[in-house]
Each structure stands twice: as structure tokens, then as C-alpha cells.
Amino acid sequence: MSDNGETRKKITAFDLATIIAGWSTALALALGFITFTITYRAQEKFNQAQLKFNEQQQKFNDAQLDATNKQASFLAETAAIEAFRAYFAAGIEAAKPADRNQWLTNDAFFTAETIYNLKSTDNGWRETAKGLILNRRSVIDTGQFDCDKYAPAFVKFVQDEVVMKDPCRKTKSHPNSIQTSRSR
Numbered sequence: 713m714s715d716n717g718e719t720r721k722k723i724t725a726f727d728l729a730t731i732i733a734g735w736s737t738a739l740a741l742a743l744g745f746i747t748f749t750i751t752y753r754a755q756e757k758f759n760q761a762q763l764k765f766n767e768q769q770q771k772f773n774d775a776q777l778d779a780t781n782k783q784a785s786f787l788a789e790t791a792a793i794e795a796f797r798a799y800f801a802a803g804i805e806a807a808k809p810a811d812r813n814q815w816l817t818n819d820a821f822f823t824a825e826t827i828y829n830l831k832s833t834d835n836g837w838r839e840t841a842k843g844l845i846l847n848r849r850s851v852i853d854t855g856q857f858d859c860d861k862y863a864p865a866f867v868k869f870v871q872d873e874v875v876m877k878d879p880c881r882k883t884k885s886h887p888n889s890i891q892t893s894r895s896r
Contacts (some may be wrong), residue, residue, distance in 0.1 A: 793826055817851055820844045825866045832869070845874045852879040 800822070804815040824844040831837035851857050852875050859867045859880035870879045 789830070817848045820848045821851075821857075821862070825862055828866050828869055829863065832865075838869075838873070841869070842874050845870055849875065855881045857881060 800819040824841040827841040
């Protein structure tokens with residue numbers, strides 16, 4: 713019987729080892745599944761955060777592009793204005809003394825129109841444009857202001873907010889305006 717008892721101990725030890733190995737495997741699988749689930753959920757949250765970041769980054773990039781386009785447009789407009797200013801300056805310098813006043817008047821009205829076109833929503837700039845026009849008001853009062861040379865919105869601004877009357881000399885575009893003997 714001693715052989716039978718020893719055999720039984722070997723089986724019990726073998727069984728115990730099998731049970732322990734089975735439990736270890738089950739525990740390893742359970743821990744692996746839990747770890748996988750936690751990692752998957754964390755990755756999903758990270759992906760959502762990354763998506764939100766990418767959306768914000770795209771909005772920022774769009775805003776940067778818009779600002780860059782506006783700046784490029786502003787720089788191009790500034791360069792055009794500076795070129796026109798150089799033209800006026802050269803004309804003023806080259807003009808006969810009797811013609812310089814006309815060059816200065818053209819420059820004042822050009823500057824006022826440019827300011828109005830670029831900054832008409834800013835009251836300070838509107839007042840600056842009004843001041844430039846009022847400094848040369850005699851051109852309007854004597855009927856020498858040629859409205860056909862200016863944008864309709866600027867002419868309306870001159871009429872409604874600066875001189876409070878029709879500033880235009882009589883032309884094909886403005887047949888009801890006054891015409892002086894000097895402008896004929």
C-alpha cells in the first residue's frame with residue numbers, strides 16, 4: 713500500500729501543479745484583457761483629443777492664412793498708394809508754380825478718397841478725410857470737382873457728410889449738377 717499512497721501523492725502534486733498552471737494562465741489572460749481594454753480606451757481618448765487638436769490647429773492655420781492674405785493685400789495696396797504718391801510728388805516738383813496748387817488739390821482729394829475707401833468705418837479716419845476735403849473746399853464751391861474721377865461712394869460721402877450739397881460739376885454722368893463758366 714505504500715506504493716499506492718506514493719502514487720496518490722504524485723497525482724495530487726501533478727494535479728496541484730496543473731491547477732496552479734491553469735489559474736496562472738487564466739490570471740495572465742484576465743490581466744492581459746484588462747490591460748488591453750484600459751489601453752484601448754486610453755488610445756480612444758487620445759485619438760479624440762488629437763482630433764480636437766487637429767481641428768483647432770486647422771482653424772488657427774486658416775486664420776493665419778487669412779491674416780497673411782490680408783497683409784499681402786494691404787502691402788500691395790500700400791505699394792500702389794506709394795507709387796501714386798511718388799507720381800504726385802514728382803508732378804508737384806515739376807509743375808510750374810501756377811499749377812502746383814492743382815497738383816496739391818489732386819493729391820488731397822486722392823488721399824481723402826484712399827482713406828475713405830480703406831477706413832470708412834473708422835470715425836477718426838473719416839474726420840481726417842473730411843479735413844482734407846474741407847482744406848480744398850474751394851474746388852467744390854467753384855464747381856471744379858469732377859465726380860467722374862472718384863468712386864460713387866466717395867462722392868456720396870463728400871455730398872452727404874462734408875459739404876452737404878451736390879459737389880459735382882455738370883458732366884455727362886452728372887447732368888443735373890452745376891457747371892461754372894470756368895469748368896466749361
